Amino acid sequence: MIITDNGSTDDTWTVLGVLVATSPLRLRAVHLALDAGVGTARDAAVQASRAPIVAFTDDDCLPSPGWLGALCEAMTRSGGPSRPSVVQGSTLPWRGDETHAGVWARTVWVKEPTWLFETCNIAYRREDLDAVGGFSGAARAAPPIPRRGSADGEVGSGSRSSRRAGQGGEGRAGWSACPMTTTPQCEVWGVASPAPLSAEPLSDDQPVERTRRRARPTRASAGNRPFGEDAILGWAVVSSGALVVFAPAARVEHRHLPATYRDWLDEHRRLRLFPALLRKSPYGNLVLWKRPFLAPRTAAFDLMVIASAAAIVLKAPSVAIAGSLPWAVLASSEARDRVGRPAALRLAQLALGDLIGCVSLVGGSLKHRKMVL
Numbered sequence: 153m154i155i156t157d158n159g160s161t162d163d164t165w166t167v168l169g170v171l172v173a174t175s176p177l178r179l180r181a182v183h184l185a186l187d188a189g190v191g192t193a194r195d196a197a198v199q200a201s202r203a204p205i206v207a208f209t210d211d212d213c214l215p216s217p218g219w220l221g222a223l224c225e226a227m228t229r230s231g232g233p234s235r236p237s238v239v240q241g242s243t244l245p246w247r248g249d250e251t252h253a254g255v256w257a258r259t260v261w262v263k264e265p266t267w268l269f270e271t272c273n274i275a276y277r278r279e280d281l282d283a284v285g286g287f288s289g290a291a292r293a294a295p296p297i298p299r300r301g302s303a304d305g306e307v308g309s310g311s312r313s314s315r316r317a318g319q320g321g322e323g324r325a326g327w328s329a330c331p332m333t334t335t336p337q338c339e340v341w342g343v344a345s346p347a348p349l350s351a352e353p354l355s356d357d358q359p360v361e362r363t364r365r366r367a368r369p370t371r372a373s374a375g376n377r378p379f380g381e382d383a384i385l386g387w388a389v390v391s392s393g394a395l396v397v398f399a400p401a402a403r404v405e406h407r408h409l410p411a412t413y414r415d416w417l418d419e420h421r422r423l424r425l426f427p428a429l430l431r432k433s434p435y436g437n438l439v440l441w442k443r444p445f446l447a448p449r450t451a452a453f454d455l456m457v458i459a460s461a462a463a464i465v466l467k468a469p470s471v472a473i474a475g476s477l478p479w480a481v482l483a484s485s486e487a488r489d490r491v492g493r494p495a496a497l498r499l500a501q502l503a504l505g506d507l508i509g510c511v512s513l514v515g516g517s518l519k520h521r522k523m524v525l
Contacts, residue, residue: 154180154197159187191287191381194271198281207275212407214246215273222402223275229397238280238386238394240265241273241402253408255490256416260406265398267439269386273404280389287381290388291432380429387433413501420509424516431522444523446513452479453506454525479506 157165168181182196198206207223209215219241226239243262250257262270284290390396411419426446430439437443445451459475462468480499483506487498510525517523 153177154182154200156193156197157181157183158190158193159184189381190271191291191385195286195288198278198286201278204278205275206278206281208271208273209404210272212409213243213272213404214407216403216405219273219402219404222399226397226399226402227275227277237277237397238269238389239275239397239399239402240269241275241404242398242400243270243273243404243406246405246407249408253410254412255492256411256413257408258411258416258419259408263400265396267386267435268383271382272406273402274382274386275402276389277394280392280394281385283392284385284388287385290385291381380425380432383429384432387435390435391433417505417508420505421512423509424512424519426513427516427520427522427524430524431520440524444525446524449479449482449506450509450513450525452482453503453510455479457507457510479503 155168157168165181165183168183172179172181180200182193182200184193184196187193194208205224205227207220209219223239223241227237240262243260245259245261260270260272262273423446430437441447441451445454456472456476456479460472462475463470463472483499483502484495487495487502490498490501493501513524517525
C-alpha cells in the first residue's frame with residue numbers, strides 16, 4: 153500500500169512515518185513538498201509502485217473486505233496484466249455518517265461503469281498508466297480521435313454528487329461494458345499513445361518506508377480544487393485500447409461530506425467547467441445525453457425555462473405547467489430524500505440550484521466553445 157502525503161502542513165507526515173514503522177502491512181509513504189493537486193499526488197504514488205496492477209481509492213472511502221482481491225480478479229478475468237483493462241468497482245454511500253452530515257451532504261454513487269472514471273474505486277494496469285503519462289500527462293495530451301468499432305454501448309452514469317441528484321452525466325459512452333462472466337467483442341480504439349511517464353528507478357534495496365518527492369504544480373481547477381483529471385486519464389487509457397470492466401463485488405463506501413445549501417449551490421456553479429472538460433477529448437460528444445445535454449435533468453430544466461418564457465409571451469400558464477412536469481418528476485425523488493422541510497420547499501431549492509447550473513453551463517459553453525446544456 154502506498155499513501156501520498158499531498159503537501160500537508162500539519163503532522164500528517166510524522167504520523168505516516170510512525171504508521172509505516174509499526175504497521176504489519178507493507179506500506180510506503182510518499183511526501184510531496186507542496187500540494188500540486190490530487191493528480192500529481194497519485195502520479196507520485198504510481199511512480200513509487202512496483203506491481204503490474206495499480207488500484208486507487210481515496211481517504212474519504214472505506215473499502216470493503218476483499219475489495220482489492222475483487223478488482224484484481226476482474227482484471228484477471230478480462231485478460232490479466234497482459235491485456236489492457238480498466239476495472240471500476242461499485243461505490244455506495246456510507247450509512248454510518250449520513251445523519252450527522254446533514255441533508256445537503258455530498259457523496260458518490262457508482263453502480264455501473266461511468267465516463268467519469270472516479271478514482272475512489274478503480275484499477276489500471278501500471279503499463280497503461282505509464283503509456284499515457286499518468287494523470288498529468290493525460291491532462292496535457294488529450295487523446296486523438298478514436299477509430300470507432302461496432303461495439304458502441306449504452307452506459308449510464310451512476311455517479312451522484314448529492315444523493316439522488318440525478319445530475320450525473322447519463323448518456324452514451326465510447327466503450328462497451330464487458331461482463332466478467334462472458335467474453336463479448338468489445339470495442340478497441342486504435343490510437344497511438346503519448347510518451348511514457350518518467351519515473352525514478354526503484355531497486356530492491358531502496359528503503360520502502362519513505363520517499364520524498366518535490367511536486368510540480370500542474371492543476372486544472374476551480375479555485376484550489378482540481379477537476380476532471382480522473383476522467384481525462386480514463387479516456388486516455390481507453391483510447392489506447394483498454395476494455396472497461398465493472399466489478400460490483402469490489403465495493404467501497406464513500407463518506408458523506410458535510411455541506412450546507414450554499415455549498416450545494418457552489419457545486420452547481422462548478423458545472424461551468426464541464427464544457428472545458430468535455431472539449432479536451434472526442435469522448436465529450438459520446439458521453440452527453442442526446443448530444444448537447446449533460447443529463448436528462450438538465451435537459452428537463454432547459455425545457456422548463458423555455459416553456460416558462462413561452463407562457464409569458466403567449467399568456468398561457470398551461471404551457472409553463474406542461475413544460476415543468478418532466479423536471480418536477482425527475483427532481484421529486486431528491487426533494488423527498490432531503491428530509492426536514494416540505495417537498496414543495498425542497499423543489500424550490502432544487503430549482504434554484506438547477507438554474508445556477510443552467511447559467512453556469514451556458515457561460516462555460518460560450519467561454520470554451522463547447523455546447524453543454
